[in-house]
Amino acid sequence: MQLKQQSLIDFSKNKESKKINKITPMMSQYLEVKDRHKEYLLFYRMGDFYELFFDDAKVAAKNLGIALTKRGKLNEIDIPMCGVPYHSVQNYLSRLIKLGFKIAIAEQLDSLPDEKINSKKTPKIFRRDVVRIITPGTILEESLLDEKKYNFLTSIFLDKGKGSIAWIDMTTGLFNLKKLDEEFVERDLNELIYKIDPGEIITTENIFNDPLFKEYFMVWENKVTIVPYTYFDEKNNNEKIKHFFNSSNLQSLGEIDSSGISASGALIEYLNLTQKNNIPNISNLNIISDNEFLEVDKISSQSLEIFSKINGEKSGSLIDVIDCTVTAAGARMLKEHLKSPLMNEKKINKRLDYVEQFIKELEIVNKIQLTLHGLPDVERALSRISAKTRNPRDMIIVSNFINKSIEIYSLIKNVDNKILNKLIISLEIMKELKFLEEKIYKTLNSTPPISFIDGGVIKDQFSNDLDNYRNIKNIHKKKIVDLQSTYSEVINLNNLKIKYNNFHGYFVEVNNKNAYRLTECNDVNFYLVQNTLHSSRFQTDELKNTSIEIDQAELRAIELEKEIYNDLCSVVLKNFSILSNVSESISFIDVMNSYAFLSEKKNYIRPTFSENKKLEIIEGRHPVVEESLIRSGDQFIPNDCHLDAQYQTWLMTGPNMAGKSTFLRQTAIICIMSQIGCFVPARKVNLKIFDKVYTRVGASDDLSKGLSTFMTEMVETARILNGATENSLVILDELGRGTSNTDGLSLAWSILEFIITNKKCITFFATHYKELTEIKNNLTNICLKTMQTKESGGEIIFLYKVIEGVSESSFGLHVAKLAGIKPSIIQRAKKVLSQLEKSEGLPKIEDIGGNINNDEEIENYNKLLNLINKIEPDDISPKEALQMLYNLKNKISDRI
The missing domain is CATH 3.40.1170.10 (DNA repair protein MutS, domain I)
Structure with a gap:
């Protein structure tokens, strides 16, 4: 601002x-x-x-x-x-x-x-x-940060259709760089900003005002800081980056083009400005490639409610249900897993191996969780120490972390398993830092103040010089107390007080009416230093000299405390890389432990991967909906799906509220969970690794851009058609419902046809257009699916099972009845529907039968209700009851 x-x-x-x-x-x-x-x-x-x-x-x-x-x-x-x-x-x-x-x-x-x-x-x-x-992107203070969320400072550089985006979390040392897709720069930039969720964005004024990107920047405007173009100067940044990472050449960091040099160098320049060159230790630049992570775009993420519900609440989202981590750093890592699912099968299986091993060691899992509970956020404490913020409590965090890490090492060191061996080795080195824990314990008070201004950071008896300064201060402070007593006796005034401020040091204060006692005193030389409205302040040579002695002792004690603390910081920073690496290992253990705990508790299974195009899910469940049903005492109905190169598309019809949308969402969620290396809610899952997941489930307007439901739907569909590949998962629900039936049907038909013949990816296409199922006559690689229902006593019961076939009805009137629409309106709708089904083309109003105003039907309905209410079952014989039933039936028949 x-x-x-x-x-x-x-x-x-x-x-x-x-x-x-x-x-x-x-x-x-x-x-x-x-x-x-x-x-x-x-x-x-x-x-x-x-x-x-x-x-x-x-x-x-x-x-x-x-x-x-x-x-x-x-x-x-x-x-x-x-x-x-x-x-x-x-x-x-x-x-x-x-x-x-x-x-x-x-x-x-x-x-x-x-x-x-x-x-x-x-x-x-x-x-x-x-x-x-x-600034919003350079916060180090723990109390100003969300402990479960990274706080990224982001830099955007664009030039002649090319560009890069760099983002860094100063509190953890995470530094990433990605080149933007030249063909889809705008889309790529928008998606990355959503995924990064930065605290602050730096860019140049000409980029901010570029008409091509203005629409996006307006959305992030409150996060944007305009910086001089010189921040992005490639030549200067080349040297800056090498110096920052202590590297003789950029090639050692990876493949970085000119836009990447500009973007990452600008971040370093901004950090130098804001941190006055006291930047936390950051040792790696992670260059993100296009084929490294599964792409789940903004619309799909929101539709699947991965990080929050549609209303913005975290409660009831996917991450809310699957996050069983117990440390802040672990929670941050798990969130990054969900933001960036893997595409490398070897890396995915490595995570799954860890989860599987932890499930086998449930007793250890429980002990690890207990040990990790309350583990301080050493990742951020180390950053503050390296940035020289001088909060002594950060050193206590380091000490506790060393102790907890050694405990966790002791828990897993005897597990005879190659999978955990790397983790065991990474933690074993912490035994070498036991000396540092002991050094911190011997040096610092157990609950030191957050700053040095009042002293008390270093323990007594740690330094003879420090003890000496403290003794001098205490002796002279006692002398001040004695002087107050002496002066009170000399002038015969009990309420005389000796006070202190930064201007005068120690002084005697009395109310103005007693000031004469000090000015007229012959035994002690009091001299006036200040008058206030109600009091007078005096000093004596003895008081002034004592004040100087105390101040000097305090100042020298504080300086010495800082020296001792800085020496301790130097030892920590010498071991920074060890502590940082072990912190990452502990976070990884927390996440894998979380997956294992979740899997065991909720009966999740390990997914497997196929080299061929395939998506097989047996008895799949929606993790969030299942959790909600369990809490209410109900049971989730699982469903299967099997798609492959022969049958790569499911065309689904079915009634509203029968579970179709839940099934579609759970399918996408199971695929995403598989690729983050987590066990999944199913009896069996086998899939080929996807490169992108696109879901379009649920209608919405984009009022901020002036787009209607239908226009928003078409924009999102175009995005899917342009971005999807043969290895993508595409889920489209109720395409074309925002326009007329004929337009909607024709669009849905042509879009589905294009996906099947051109994109050839695994697709779920749900529709309310029954006529669309005729497309199977032209394309054989489609399976027709619907949601199972049954009729009982004139009522429709949803069974929430996916079966072969085509739905004969959407059961809209039944859903309206469940929603609480008045019975008279439902009855009227039935009549209108009956006439519509008989008519060819669009019927006339007079063909529908009866007046649209149904006041007469409401009156008849109320009369029947009154008649039934007057019946007293206990006062009539069986024969009379039977006769009344016949009479009621005749009255109803007369009115239908």
């Missing part, structure tokens, strides 16, 4: 004027820092607070709902000011970041005053500067 800084800019331009020269050293320092960071809200550290001034203060106060006050004057104008406590700053940062603001954090850089800007007449001024800039 762009900030208006006119008033501040005017002040800074006139810093040479006489009035401006009257500003305090602190404000002069502030203006210098702010002048270099005009576009950011500047949080300026002042003791226990972060303070904001000028327009920054106005913006922050308004958006945070905090008081706007003032601090001094500048050019005879009050300086607006607001502030937030440093210990709760993250809450305020979170709110501002969510609103789109970017924030510069200025910290005190030294523990001793800056001699260049201090004088005897001014308070202590410490050197301050911006240590980092927080």
Whole structure:
């Protein structure tokens, strides 16, 4: 969000004027820092607070709902000011970041005053500067992040129809790069942005305003940051990338074209800017190829409700049901599995081998889950340590992680299995870091503060020098207590208090009416340092000297604590790659453990893969619907499917609400779950690995683009027809229902024909056009399927089973009845339907029979109800009851 800084800019331009020269050293320092960071809200550290001034203060106060006050004057104008406590700053940062603001954090850089800007007449001024800039894509603070989600900073570079997209999660070190499909740049870019779900996008102004991409950028506008074109300069970025990855040539990183160099180099430049060159350790660049992952596009993902339901809620989505991970890093990895299912059969089977082995070791699975519960997020803690954020609690996270990793190693080290051997070896190295856990334990307090400002990070008796400084401070603080008692006796005033502030240090404070006691005291030389509205503040030489001793001891203790902590950080960073690799292994164990736990609990099976075109699912189930039914005490009805090169298409007809859409979705979901390396809800699954999954299930409008249901349907269908290959899975449900019957039928016919003859991929095509089944007379590789129903007592019962055949009816009137439509309306609809079925072409209104207004039928219906209500079964004989039944039947017959 762009900030208006006119008033501040005017002040800074006139810093040479006489009035401006009257500003305090602190404000002069502030203006210098702010002048270099005009576009950011500047949080300026002042003791226990972060303070904001000028327009920054106005913006922050308004958006945070905090008081706007003032601090001094500048050019005879009050300086607006607001502030937030440093210990709760993250809450305020979170709110501002969510609103789109970017924030510069200025910290005190030294523990001793800056001699260049201090004088005897001014308070202590410490050197301050911006240590980092927080933007939506560069957040490191744990409390500002979703622990189960990556926070990607994304860079987009496009030039002459070519382009690349790079994305990095600074908190975990994940850095990816992908070249955009030159034939479908727009589509590819849109799909990747949806999949990445970035926190922030950087690009150039000319790319942002390119008419070809403007439509997409408008959707992501609140996430876009425009940066100078120089960020994407290929020549400069070539050197930047090599330096960043400590590589002598780019070829060692993989095949990167010019657009990839521009995109990835821009990310590095932006990180250098925001992190002031303190970038977390990132050692690998992952170059994503087109044939590496199964493509599940945005529409299909939303239709299948993989990450959220249609209404946006996560509860009831696929990931909500299958995620049994117990660590934040494991949850993030599982989500990436679902975003990027594999196409490499060897890699898929390797994951399935792990799952199968863990199922065989259920006792270990349970113990691993118990051990992993509460495991801290070391992946992000390591990033913060390498970025020099100096939160001592991150070091405790590292210590706990080492301990837990060794525990997990102990659980699996004796499993005699080649499959787990690589994991066992990767964890065994943690025994060598036991010394680091012990070092952290001996050095740090078990629950250290989050910053060094008040000390208390390092344990007592760890350093003699540190203990000495602490003793000096404690002795002199005791002396302050003694002085308060002495001064109270000397002036005979019990409510005398010795207080402290950054300006004066320690001072005596009394109310104004007792000030004379100190000024007239002969035994102690009290001198006035400040008057306030209600009190007077005094110092003595002894108090001042004691204050200096305490301040110096505190400052030197804090500096020494930082030195000790930094030494500890150096040891951690020397072992960064080991800790990072083991963290990835632990996350992988968590995910595989999750799959195993899920499979055992819900009776899932291992899928197998075929070299030939094939999709065979025996007793397949929808994991989400099944979970919902189990909770309500019902049972899911499983279904089979078998498609291959001979019969590659299923044309499905069937009544509404009979389970057709659920069957279609479960088929796609089972295929996706198979390719992430998870066991699946079925009795048997065998398939050829798909390259793309396209589903078009359910009608929707795209009002934001002004598209109707039918237009949206055609756009999505065109996307499928253009993108599908022979190795894709295509699922289309009720194509053509947004237009007239004749148009819809002709389109559905020609589209199905094109898929079968040109695309030749495995296809499920559900339709309400019964006439479409005649296509089988021309094309033999189609199976006709429907949903089984049965009639009982005049009622239709849905059996939710897929069977051979063609549906004779959609049972729309029955569904309307189930939905609660009035019986009189249902009866009327039956009459209209009967007449329509007899007519050739479009019948006239008078042919339908009767008045459209059915008030008379409603009246007759109500009369019958009243007559039945008057019957008292206990007061009549069997013979009378039989006669009444005949009478009722005759009355009904007369009205039909």
